[in-house]
Amino acid sequence: MSHMQMQVPGTTADYSLFFDIDDLPGSLSSGGLAPWQIRKVAAYIDSNLGTTIRMGEIAAQARLSTSYFSRAFRISFGASPHSYIVQKRIERTQQLMLTTDASLAQIALDCGLSDQPHFSNLFRRHVGMTPNHWRRQRRIPPAPRPEFTYDQSHAA
Numbered sequence: 001m002s003h004m005q006m007q008v009p010g011t012t013a014d015y016s017l018f019f020d021i022d023d024l025p026g027s028l029s030s031g032g033l034a035p036w037q038i039r040k041v042a043a044y045i046d047s048n049l050g051t052t053i054r055m056g057e058i059a060a061q062a063r064l065s066t067s068y069f070s071r072a073f074r075i076s077f078g079a080s081p082h083s084y085i086v087q088k089r090i091e092r093t094q095q096l097m098l099t100t101d102a103s104l105a106q107i108a109l110d111c112g113l114s115d116q117p118h119f120s121n122l123f124r125r126h127v128g129m130t131p132n133h134w135r136r137q138r139r140i141p142p143a144p145r146p147e148f149t150y151d152q153s154h155a156a
Contacts, residue, residue: 032076037062041073045085049092050112053085089113090126097135104131 033041044061045053058081059069073081089111096107108119123131 030075031072033062033072037064037072038076045088048112049085049089050110052112055081086122087126090123093119093123093131094127094134097131098138104135107131 040061041058044058048057055066055070058073059066062069062072064072070081073084077084079087092111093107093113096102096110097104100107102110104119105116108114108116111119113119113122120130120132123129123134127134129137
């Protein structure tokens with residue numbers, strides 16, 4: 001089992017990526033990425049979700065040409081690099097919606113999405129509901145405040 005950790009800037013949460021290399025769909029014999037390439041690429045994507053991630057940058061992490069990398073990535077991860085990055089961004093937005101009080105617009109920008117409307121459309125397509133609705137359903141309501149009563153018998 002491979003374990004990678006990363007720290008999301010501006011949070012105290014530790015988001016760990018756990019995967020078993022043997023469970024990934026592709027292998028070297030079928031044209032997929034090597035285990036070290038999978039780890040390096042996954043870590044690079046996770047640590048750069050808040051920025052524009054270019055295919056050439058990811059391919060360089062694996063030391064492959066862009067065209068070969070794209071094919072090997074799809075074999076290894078079971079999705080195109082773009083689809084994988086979008087899914088990771090959606091997962092990150094979900095983590096931030098549950099762990100921060102940041103606005104949806106700020107969360108969108110922090111996760112590399114251009115603006116809140118783009119984020120809302122993307123989120124609805126992938127999750128099936130708007131981010132605001134998803135957040136309200138899953139947020140734990142604040143604990144009720146104890147009622148304060150003034151005891152006049154001790155007043156001076």
